Amino acid sequence: MKVDLFDFHLPEELIAQVPLKERDASRLMVLNRETGSIEHKTFRSIVDFFQQGDCLVLNDTRVLPARLYGMKEDTGANVEILLLKQEENDTWETLVKPAKRVKKGTIVLFGDGRLKAECVGEADHGGRLFDFKYEGIFYEVLESLGEMPLPPYIREQLDDRERYQTVFSRESGSAAAPTAGLHFTEELLNEMKSKGVHIAFITLHVGLGTFRPVSADTIEEHEMHAEFYQMTSGTARLLNEVRDQGGRIISVGTTSTRTLETIASKNNGFFTDESGWTDIFIYPGYTFRGIDGMITNFHLPKSSLIMLVSALAGRENVLHAYHTAVEEKYRFFSFGDAMLIV
Missing domain, CATH: 2.40.10.240 (QueA-like)
Structure with missing residues (x-):
């Protein structure tokens, strides 16, 4: 499969240089992966798209001032x-x-x-x-x-280094933030819990290789860099219970997704407590076994991340959504807006 199939035009002015004052004030595009339909919301309204018994999976890695x-x-x-x-x-x-x-x-x-x-x-x-x-x-x-290792496309200085950390970060080891998690506040997570949504944590220490554009001509030639992941027995037990009871597992970010799929793909859809290194590369044609939906930011053209998103929602749906995001002037990348795929 040609890498160019995942290219799109992105005006430079849409690359977010600074975070919003309020984490949950970003825009939210809701993409239905079956129909391709799109809704425009704000991130604060994301609770409305969850049901009692669903499970939100967060990556609790913490970025090193590396x-x-x-x-x-x-x-x-x-x-x-x-x-x-x-x-x-x-x-x-x-x-x-x-x-x-x-x-x-x-x-x-x-x-x-x-x-x-x-x-x-x-x-x-x-x-x-x-x-x-x-x-x-x-x-x-x-x-x-040390200083916070902001991505090279961010040229502005970060006044508060905690804005490049999630509010639930606790396991130091990442070279970059799991940026989809940056939108959450403690209040928003408490709203989720009050609605009966389970909150689970995994750890994947993000490496810079995840964010680089794929330089090969075809997807099959690209090799992912390995990253360390960990799932506790408590998280594994909770996820299996959610699945048994018919709840949905919604991952926050491509890092959580890659961790869940690494474990579920080895265990026929079940989760176990384990740690190790994963270089899983998810692109169209992949069969998901760990998640039912995903929250993610808007990614670089021709990156492994947009390929992962396309595997879940379909390449045509995703490219249409990205073209819409450009037209509607959504903010892209680490400090940008979010997408919910259900």
Whole structure:
């Protein structure tokens, strides 16, 4: 299947640069995947589309302040490091600028030496492996020295770094936010609970590879980067009960979707407590076993994310919805508006 089939024209001015003042004030497009019909709502009204006994599944990952600015110990040259994935102990896979000047043995200092990193090897796709040295707790040092790794299409500074975290984030480890979850407030989640909607949490630590456009000519040539996921026994039990009792499982975001489908596809539609690494690639032709609907943002042309959405709702329905979103001037990407697919 050609990647170009998932292309569309997106005016640059529709790429949201800053979050709205109120999380749940964004617009909501409701897409019926059977009929292709579209409704225009606000996100606050999303509760109206849920029924008692349904289950909302949220990704509780927390974004690391993973962008570090330092200097080479020997020359004082500036170096930017973006943490991608913890390999073992204090060794991390990273992206580096300028990568060509960082070789094995290069030492980079951050915050007047409070954090020191030695390059111990190369990683895939031009990345570098760094071993970090510090005193105290690594994540506390990172909180004081690191910056939030906003996507490259966002050029504005973020005044409040918590706006790039969901209100339910708790498991640190992501290089990017599960952005569909950014629309939820505590009040909205409480409304869901009051209506009899179950709330379940999974964890998938988001890697930057998820958001990159597919560079291959055909979908079948593309390889996904693996990401760590985890489901507890309590969540697995709740999801199985919801399914047995006829409730719908609605995932929040492509990250939750990929986690649920990874587990359900291995267990004939059932959920189990497990953790591991997933590189599942969902595109049209895929048979869903874990979800009945999804809340998601509006994605990049030719990305694996729009392919996943098209697998659920149909390519023609999704492209029509995206063309409508452009015409109606919906806001796109991380800080943009949302879509509910039912």
